[in-house]
Amino acid sequence: MDGFTGFTAVYIFMLSAFTGYVVISKVPVILHTPLMSGSNFVHGIVLVGAMVAMGHAEGTLELSVGFIGIVLAAGNAVGGYVVTERMLEMFKSSQGDKRGGKA
């Protein structure tokens, strides 16, 4: 476990929280559902953690739990991506795809 020194992590945490807040604050209501779905996909990054956890697992118990973890994480990532993509694919403007903006 290489890890970070505590304060580096706190800085990352603070800046990321701020970024998340700012990035989302301008979103029109019409995109709330796709956006929730999209952010749901983004935390599918837990997959890489699950892979590392299972890659270091020893013994049946650790291995089984790690296995379940990866199955769940992969489901989160793939499912989240597909439903978000399907939803966003449908949004069209009556002036064609190029123009528009907030309805």
Place this chain on the structure above:
Amino acid sequence: MSWLIESSYFLAAVLFILGLQRMSSPVTARSGILWAGVGMILATIATFATPDLHNYGLMMLAILIGSTIAFVSAKKVAMADMPQMIALYNGMGGGAAAAIAAVELIKLSGMEHADFGLVALTLAVLGAIIGTVSLSGSIIAFAKLQGLIRKSLLFSGQNYVNLGIFVSIILLGLVTILQGSEVSLFLLLVFFVLAFAFGIMMTLPIGGADMPVVISLYNALTGLAVAFEGFVLGNAAMIIAGTVVGAAGTLLTQLMAKAMNRSLTNVLFSKFGGSSGSSTEVEGDMKPIDAPDVAVMMAYASKVIIIPGYGMAVAQAQHKIWELTKLLQERGVDVKFAIHPVAGRMPGHMNVLLAEAGVPYDIIADLDEINAEFPQADVALVIGANDVVNPVARTDPDSPIYGMPILDADKAKNVIVVKRGRGAGFSGVENGLFFADNTRMLFGDGQKMAAELIQSVKEF
């Protein structure tokens, strides 16, 4: 090799943030999810190169199983059922974070000396609690929206029982942190089982109407759990992605709760309209009308505003409604769709359903934009919506929905309500709009009525 992995993670984090940002406008939204997707693939591939990893075969098998199940189910799900699938995938993420914590804690309990710092251990335990609660809570949210659980489980002293479970979880978590490598597997098992039970107990009493807020909350919580486990594993990509989602999810949760006129604590700890019931009886009669008459009104109107609700989606009437809209537009009628923030099962869900039917997003208006236009509208067509157009929310301080922002459909010159029967809405509150002088009721199934309207309009 290490720098290659690190830079892949860094690039993934950048792509996630840029992707989310692009998702905040309908014009760039599609490319946004694509960018985030590229980031995910990059990070996943890079992870295979992590030194000292074992079990590659099983790892790939697990990825294959999880991806296949999710891919097939995500491709098949109907747009109307989208919210519960999002809940389910989100719960899986929470479960994965909890599983990471479990592997690390099991490892710890087998060690001679703990090589965990106090901070890492604390965050591992916190992530375990949050992730597990998010998993079981999301499963219940899914079951409720899917109609698998119809009743809300309510009993007296429920909040105290939940508080008891919560305190026990915290205590067991503290014991785990303090004991470190001394901690027993049995204690860990009890810890996880209690956390799982807490998620269930917490979500069971919450009504279906409040589920969007709950799903959003669990989404934010999963993000947080992922961030915590990211710290434990020393993985910056997980910390960044998890925290960004945690913050964004918190904001989305607040926006949704606000749109529903509820505070978060109110959603979580009290049941909606449980005993208070409908306080006032509305006077007057509902006045029925036939489809041909409605068609005449709409065909000769200059401005029509359509207010769709979840009932329209249940009746699968959105395609017919769009067909009707196009007919009216050909006749020169100005048609707009008015969407209440909580129309559908989730904020923005109705926009998705209309988009699926082919309605362009620039004739769809939010509550703030459209409310000023109702007095100029000749016809307001309410289809499958109820509480969101109930004027009682403006007028009756005793009503459970008092203060909720509503669409001012009652201010239109004529109001047509398409409705199956005479019952009250989701909240159980009688709707004053249905009894108003300028309101006519078109009783019948949404899809069938829309078809009749199309037929009648075509005949002119």
